[in-house]
Amino acid sequence: RRKVTIQTLQKMKEEDVPITMITAYDYPSALACSSNFLVDINLVGDSLAQVCLGYKSTTDLTLDEMIHHSRAVARGTTHPFLVADMPFGSYHVSLEGTARNAVRLVQEGRVEGLKLEGGSEICGTVQKLTGMGIPVMAHVGLLPQRHVSMSGYRVQGKDAESATRVVKDALALERAGAFAVVLEAIPKELAAHITERLRIPTIGSLYEFLTIFMAHGNLGIGAGPQTDGQVLVWDDLLGTWAGHKAKFVRRFGDLKSERDSAIQKYAEAVKARTFPDEDTESYAIDKAVWEEFL
Numbered sequence: 325r326r327k328v329t330i331q332t333l334q335k336m337k338e339e340d341v342p343i344t345m346i347t348a349y350d351y352p353s354a355l356a357c358s359s360n361f362l363v364d365i366n367l368v369g370d371s372l373a374q375v376c377l378g379y380k381s382t383t384d385l386t387l388d389e390m391i392h393h394s395r396a397v398a399r400g401t402t403h404p405f406l407v408a409d410m411p412f413g414s415y416h417v418s419l420e421g422t423a424r425n426a427v428r429l430v431q432e433g434r435v436e437g438l439k440l441e442g443g444s445e446i447c448g449t450v451q452k453l454t455g456m457g458i459p460v461m462a463h464v465g466l467l468p469q470r471h472v473s474m475s476g477y478r479v480q481g482k483d484a485e486s487a488t489r490v491v492k493d494a495l496a497l498e499r500a501g502a503f504a505v506v507l508e509a510i511p512k513e514l515a516a517h518i519t520e521r522l523r524i525p526t527i528g529s530l531y532e533f534l535t536i537f538m539a540h541g542n543l544g545i546g547a548g549p550q551t552d553g554q555v556l557v558w559d560d561l562l563g564t565w566a567g568h569k570a571k572f573v574r575r576f577g578d579l580k581s582e583r584d585s586a587i588q589k590y591a592e593a594v595k596a597r598t599f600p601d602e603d604t605e606s607y608a609i610d611k612a613v614w615e616e617f618l
């Protein structure tokens with residue numbers, strides 16, 4: 325099996341082979357995503373802000389922080405196609421500024437492609453980057469970087485006007501040169517429709533960390549199963565976090581209880597002085613040498 329490229333992903337769409345994408349934030353998570361050729365795309369998502377760095381919103385994440393983590397992920401990524409989110413504010417001020425920041429993420433962050441949130445209004449930016457040879461992954465529907473102006477983390481495309489806008493945005497972004505598009509928190513029918521109309525792959529997404537901010541009336545809708553691929557946040561997938569779980573989230577593991585139990589056993593062993601073991605887990609000095617030393 326070989327390195328995943330844009331061409332590989334395009335072929336997967338054409339041959340109806342589902343695309344797997346997972347977020348990675350550091351060297352060990354990247355290594356894990358690279359094992360056994362199971363994951364097609366590694367995303368250094370700006371969910372890094374909440375999941376790894378303890379910020380309240382992705383808008384708190386800086387370009388320097390994203391570069392720092394991307395470099396670590398790049399060291400552990402082998403065959404998956406490696407994409408990083410452009411942080412809030414790093415692709416909005418001017419085309420020149422955007423180009424400079426994108427080059428930094430590629431050269432210093434060592435990623436292959438960049439993901440940008442937004443619709444038709446960012447097509448000029450997408451064209452600029454793709455024109456430079458930087459592959460762009462689009463992201464429509466729920467845009468976490470705009471949660472303030474969108475009045476919260478809400479499912480998008482639930483009425484005709486909003487659905488039309490999401491479809492138009494996806495088509496425009498494809499025309500602007502995007503190689504794939506993430507569909508976040510839109511009705512499954514709309515996601516299936518967009519997947520059908522686009523030539524490029526669509527990837528359905530919804531992350532649990534967001535749902536703690538979502539109104540309960542909106543729960544129960546991700547982008548559904550009829551996209552070309554799925555993306556899950558590392559911590560949601562592994563169950564390293566055990567807060568409110570939305571209906572549409574599936575935890576494929578329960579690392580939180582494993583982790584907590586390991587820490588508890590370690591602490592108990594230290595308090596009981598049963599760790600480390602005198603014989604099997606300690607070093608000893610030659611008796612004669614020790615007596616002379618004394």
Ligand code: KIV
Binds near residue numbers: 347370
């Ligand atoms: O930041 C992120 O993790 C994402 C994915 C959930 C698509 O953008």
Ligand code: NA
Binds near residue numbers: 369370371409
């Ligand atoms: Na993101």
